Amino acid sequence: MDDLAELLESCPGLHPAAPQKGYTRVKWRESRPRADRIRVRGHTCDCQPIVYELCQAGGLRFIRRFYRSDEVLVHESEWTRAAEAEQLWMKILLGQAR
Template structure:
């Protein structure tokens, strides 16, 4: 996790060779009300968010290409599990 230039949010580190592949799905709004508790810098093509609500959490990936953002999400899991996955994502151990 590094800060670049004047960016205030972290950037995702390059994926490690033996990284865990996350299953990204189309958003399906299982959790009615969620809030973003952490996110990566918006200066990159892919932006990641850690979202929590109702005792569960998931990660959201938004790819911003050609002015058409496309979002995908992981399946909901416990908040503690999602935070472990978030840390792995930032460090390049998951993608």
Template sequence: MNCPRSRGDYRGLHVAAAQAQTELVEWEPSLPRTDRVRVRAHTCVCQSPIYELCAAGGLGFVRRSTSGSLTGSDESAWLSVAAAEDLWWRILSGQAR
């Protein structure tokens, strides 16, 4: 796969194709709930949408952006960090969208 350079030499993870029985994630428009959000992992910009595993205030969530910017992005429910990481891996493996 020919991926453009992004964020230095690290281009991000690639999302697997959706599986036959894909879990549907309830996405909500992003709201400014806190001043700081830490992006712990992200997917490659060569695929759309771009997903980010985020943490803020002791909680975790997944943010989804189709434009490559944070404007017009959606996010999953805010969960415990462990539950957000589990959702992240289900998205990456094609088990959730």
């Protein structure tokens, strides 16, 4: 068993599937403070270099992406209605969007 498979097997967190052929490209924007409080409704495991969060603030939802390499880069999807953000969240988890 390779190291990644071992790690994923031993880690109980939520891991997005690998990108699928023809996946949708998300228009990621630099994260900027828009609300005093943000509620994280779901997140992927932080054992990966890219972590996603489903967030809610001010009656809207969005996906926040953390990319960790030499530094941490934070991006956000468009802030939108709950149903649209939930669809994007599922596409990310299923590997249908990145």
